[in-house]
Amino acid sequence: MADILVRGQSTDGAIRIFVAVTTDMVNEAQKIHNTFPVATAALGRTLTVAAMMGQGLKNDTDSVTIQFRGDGPLGNMVAVTDNKSRVRGYVVNPFVDLPLNKDGKLDVGGAVGKGQLNVIYDLSLKEPYSGQVPIISGEIAEDMTYYFAKSDQIPTAIGLGVLVGPDNKAVVAGGFMIQLMPEATEEVAGIIEDRMAQIPPITKMLQDGMTAEDILFYLTEDFSMIMQNETVVPQYKCKCSQKRMRNAVISIGREEILKIIEEDGKCEVECQFCNNKYVFARAELEEMYNKAK
Numbered sequence: 001m002a003d004i005l006v007r008g009q010s011t012d013g014a015i016r017i018f019v020a021v022t023t024d025m026v027n028e029a030q031k032i033h034n035t036f037p038v039a040t041a042a043l044g045r046t047l048t049v050a051a052m053m054g055q056g057l058k059n060d061t062d063s064v065t066i067q068f069r070g071d072g073p074l075g076n077m078v079a080v081t082d083n084k085s086r087v088r089g090y091v092v093n094p095f096v097d098l099p100l101n102k103d104g105k106l107d108v109g110g111a112v113g114k115g116q117l118n119v120i121y122d123l124s125l126k127e128p129y130s131g132q133v134p135i136i137s138g139e140i141a142e143d144m145t146y147y148f149a150k151s152d153q154i155p156t157a158i159g160l161g162v163l164v165g166p167d168n169k170a171v172v173a174g175g176f177m178i179q180l181m182p183e184a185t186e187e188v189a190g191i192i193e194d195r196m197a198q199i200p201p202i203t204k205m206l207q208d209g210m211t212a213e214d215i216l217f218y219l220t221e222d223f224s225m226i227m228q229n230e231t232v233v234p235q236y237k238c239k240c241s242q243k244r245m246r247n248a249v250i251s252i253g254r255e256e257i258l259k260i261i262e263e264d265g266k267c268e269v270e271c272q273f274c275n276n277k278y279v280f281a282r283a284e285l286e287e288m289y290n291k292a293k
Helices: 023-033 037-056 108-112 141-152 186-198 202-207 212-219 242-251 254-263 282-291
Strands: 004-010 015-021 063-070 077-081 086-091 115-122 129-134 156-164 170-180 225-227 267-270 277-280
Touching (some): 004 037, 004 212, 015 037, 023 037, 023 170, 037 063, 037 086, 037 108, 037 141, 037 156, 037 170, 141 156, 156 186, 156 202, 170 212, 202 212, 242 267, 242 282, 254 282
Antiparallel strands (some): 015 170, 063 115, 077 086, 156 170, 267 277
């Protein structure tokens, strides 16, 4: 099943929903970072929710960054999206190997640990908007649900899943996000809550052959729904370039650049999102030194 992201809303405007199939996207991230299963699941879930959040951005220059700063063995985990749901991300330690949790599943919560969840909206204004909440479980969906309720104050139901095979790759991956709009009543909230208690995991739905459209209408069968035509293909896409990396080196300042010139005579910069390496020779570093502050 090809990756796709669909969205819909109820005819009364009370709820909106996003459903994403992200198997290919997660596997591209797994290939780039060579993640072990628990890291594949953790990063895959975070990239998936980022892709859905990207659909709330209006401008091509807008972005959302999700940062899990946990004390677990994964270390910090980051996912970034634009308004086309083109995502990129990384975990500090992709090679974490933990025993299964008490439910016999990958211990994503233990790998993430406790700490702080930051969500940064860069909406091309003077300053980005940032919201922070504690990490309550490390299971990603629960933490993002808590973030939306406490920081953005949007009641949200989120389901995320990555089923990892013996080759460390995703067999299926995807997620959904249902949000209550200001028109929603307590009765609507109760219906959504009851529905969430009855449904199987998103990975089970995908394994059973349900499409994103099927899942959208299945999750909201108690409502009169309209699926919007604006389907999107979420994809893993890094935005690094020689120019961006050059600017990154310039930003460290003259003193540091001079130290590099004197000690090494060249500089190699690796992109955290895609592992591409950029090498700058002495002449280029001297040029950067003249441009730096």
